[in-house]
Amino acid sequence: MSEITYLEAIREGMREEMLRDGNVFCIGEDIGTYGGAFRVTAGFLQEFGRPRILDTPLSESAILGASVGAAIMGLRPVAEMQFADFVANGFNMLVNFAAKAHYRWGAKVPMVVRLPSGGGTRGGPFHATNPEAWFARVPGLKVVVPATVRDAKGLIKSAIRDDNPVLYFEHKYLYRRLKDTLEGEVLTPIGKARVAREGLHVSLVTYGSMVYHGMNVAEELAREGVEVEVIDLRSLVPLDEEAILESVRKTSRVVVCHEDTKTGGFGGEIAARIAEKAFEHLDAPVRRVAAKDTPVPHAPQLEDAFAPQPADIKRAILETVAY
Amino acid sequence: MPRTSRKSSEAEFRSTTQEDLKRHDAGLLLGLYRDMVRTRALDNRIEALYKQGKLVAGCYSSRGQEGLSVGSTAALRKDDVIGPMIRNLGSMLRHGIPMTMVLRNYLGRANGPTKGRDGSSHFGSLEHNVIAPISMLASLIPVMCGVALSFQMRKEDRVALTWIGDGGSNVGDFHEGLNFAGVLKLPFVLILENNQYAYSTPIEYQTAAKDFACRAQGYGIPSAKVEGNDTLAVYEVTREAVERARGGAGPTLIEARTMRMRGHAIHDDAKYVPQEMFDEWEKKDPIATFAERLRKAKILDDKVAKRIDVEVKEELEQQTEDALAQPPADPAHEIDEVYAP
Incomplete structure (x- = not known):
């Protein structure tokens, strides 16, 4: 078994599902001949051909709309947004058409939208956002955010098999940084969080790229005698609320962290649920570590000032422990 | 508001003659007539139920556009898929949706097609090959392209058809969808119903x-123009487009000229429409004009017309009774079925 990257894990997961189920197809801009802007679908056109690997005009709304229509008819489209930011051009198809179809008239919409998201790559205002909170509040959509190689593969496979529209946020910073060896069938259940690291003193509830940074901080703090429990949510909708509450009951102190901006970010929802359901277990206020409330800036100095850094996570944890 | 004249030459809009009528089977022609009568009867019943306070919220009349809906849908096979808009009641009936289903939805009944979760004719039924619209106009175009794409991928010789208005055709999805359909040569037909007004806005403001x-040219696809109140012409033009789509030659845009004879919805008195326009179009009423042509061709007479009226009335009464007898939507199930299991 050789090591594969997070990016290769996504590709492997998609490929396995394409081979398993003839209804699965890929649709997006530059995904065929070019293999996708990040090469996630490299080799697919050669292996599966057109139309199962479908290069489209530059039309995000048409890509997502056509995916909705094909999914209602029983196919299983995997649509790629070249960058998560561009999903704004197809917003209506997701929040009004896909999200409401089953509730309104019982139509299943088994589609996946792949959203290369996040910063750390100096992408600037239109190539580095984390728009998961735009969708996590829309009833009818599922939102998953893999943070590991295993879940990159396990969640894309589960998303493809799900009978609902699933938004799959893949983090560009993790694409080639994370490596792992996977064996056998890898399926990650949607709606189930993972205890990435056990700890007694404080819980760090996080997802996506912040799991990577949070784990590094936790290791550093362990050497200083602070045991951090890291909860990797893996899926925001449905949310594994019980996993969060269980950890809070154990540590009594919580830091919530995400790379998305703070106001209206998903961290607010997590903090509210903890306040509603585990208030009496808390020994300190819930702290949020998130990006500043600005667009994502381009220059390295600015992006680093914008996005939560390991030092910010560490400071919030130490303040929470000392409270 | 003064109406500027921006008419294409009359000859550009296809219409049919009495001679053309003879080329068609009497059964087909009577079927078209009958489905138009059914559509208007249901439309009137919905209005009456609203006035009796039995149904709440918007009622959207398709009065004056019945021929367009029925004629275009008649050009399809039952396994073709339609995406009707709010004024395509006739398309739904023609494609097999029972009246009670429409009424149960308007009435918000627990066992209606949306269980009270959406209103009016805003529903779909996969069993009947009908996709539900959403209120954001033109969204159906890319979605129906996806339906057509599924046929193309599965090598099925089925066609996807939907409609758009003069107003809705200015939404970006109209452009993205038709361009997408053109590139992929999808088995797709789009009928643009120019009914002169989008809510209160006349076409010269659109x-x-x-x-x-003429927009079709920009997407490299063929187009046609038809008199939307000439039901037979609509049928013929749509049929040609459907056959082209089924044969793998790609999509067509059809512009049909008609008139919305009521306000946007029942609350709207449409005072912004000059009375002369209503008077002019009333003379072109699709049902009255078609009946007259059928009588001239000796396909319809008093006896047959009477029989159709009686049968439609019976159907309407029975279906209304059925819908009214259904239980109201149940708040206990408000939170259910947001997700597929």
């Missing part, structure tokens, strides 16, 4: 183009 059909 586009500076001389007509709507």
Whole structure:
């Protein structure tokens, strides 16, 4: 078994599902001949051909709309947004058409939208956002955010098999940084969080790229005698609320962290649920570590000032422990 | 509001003659007539139920556009898929949706097609090959392209058809969808119903183009223009487009000229429409004009007309009774079925 990257894990997961189920197809801009802007679908056109690997005009709304229509008819489209930011051009198809179809008239919409998201790559205002909170509040959509190689593969496979529209946020910073060896069938259940690291003193509830940074901080703090429990949510909708509450009951102190901006970010929802359901277990206020409330800036100095850094996570944890 | 004249030449809009009528089977012609009568009867019943306070919220009349809906849908096979808009009641009935289903939805009944979760004719039924619209106009175009794409991928010789208005054709999805359909040569037909007004906005405030059909050129696809109140012409033009789509030759844009004979919805008195326009179009009423033509061709007479009226009335009464007898939507199930299991 050789090591594969997070990016290769996504590709492997998609490929396995394409081979398993003839209804699965890929649709997006530059995904065929070019293999996708990040090469996630490299080799697919050669292996599966057109139309199962479908290069489209530059039309995000048409890509997502056509995916909705094909999914209602029983196919299983995997649509790629070249960058998560561009999903704004197809917003209506997701929040009004896909999200409401089953509730309104019982139509299943088994589609996946792949959203290369996040910063750390100096992408600037239109190539580095984390728009998961735009969708996590829309009833009818599922939102998953893999943070590991295993879940990159396990969640894309589960998303493809799900009978609902699933938004799959893949983090560009993790694409080639994370490596792992996977064996056998890898399926990650949607709606189930993972205890990435056990700890007694404080819980760090996080997802996506912040799991990577949070784990590094936790290791550093362990050497200083602070045991951090890291909860990797893996899926925001449905949310594994019980996993969060269980950890809070154990540590009594919580830091919530995400790379998305703070106001209206998903961290607010997590903090509210903890306040509603585990208030009496808390020994300190819930702290949020998130990006500043600005667009994502381009220059390295600015992006680093914008996005939560390991030092910010560490400071919030130490303040929470000392409270 | 003064109406500027921006008419294409009359000859550009296809219409049919009495001679053309003879080329068609009497059964088909009577079927078209009958489905138009059914549509208007249901439309009137919905209005009456609203006035009796039995149904709440918007009622959207398709009065004056019945021929367009029925004629275009008649050009399809039952396994073709339609995406009707709010004024395509006739398309739904023609494609097999029972009246009670429409009424149960308007009435918000627990066992209606949306269980009270959406209203009016805003529903779909996969069993009947009908996709539900959403209120954001033109969204159905890319979605129906996806339906057509599924046929193309599965090598099924089925066709996807939907409609759009003069107003809705200015939404970006119209452009993205038709361009997408053109590139992929999808088995797709789009009928643009120019009914002169989008809510209160006349067509000269919608586009500076001389007509709507000319837009097809920009997508490299064929177009046609038809008199929307000439039900037979609509049928013939749509049929040609459907056959082209089924044969793998790709999509067509059809512009049909008609008139919305009521307000946007029942609350709207449409005072912004000059009375002369209503008077002019009333003379072109699709049902009255078609009946007259059928009588001239000796396909319809008093006896047959009477029989159709009686049968439609019976159907309407029975279906209304059925819908009214259904239980109201149940708040206990408000939170259910947001997700597929």
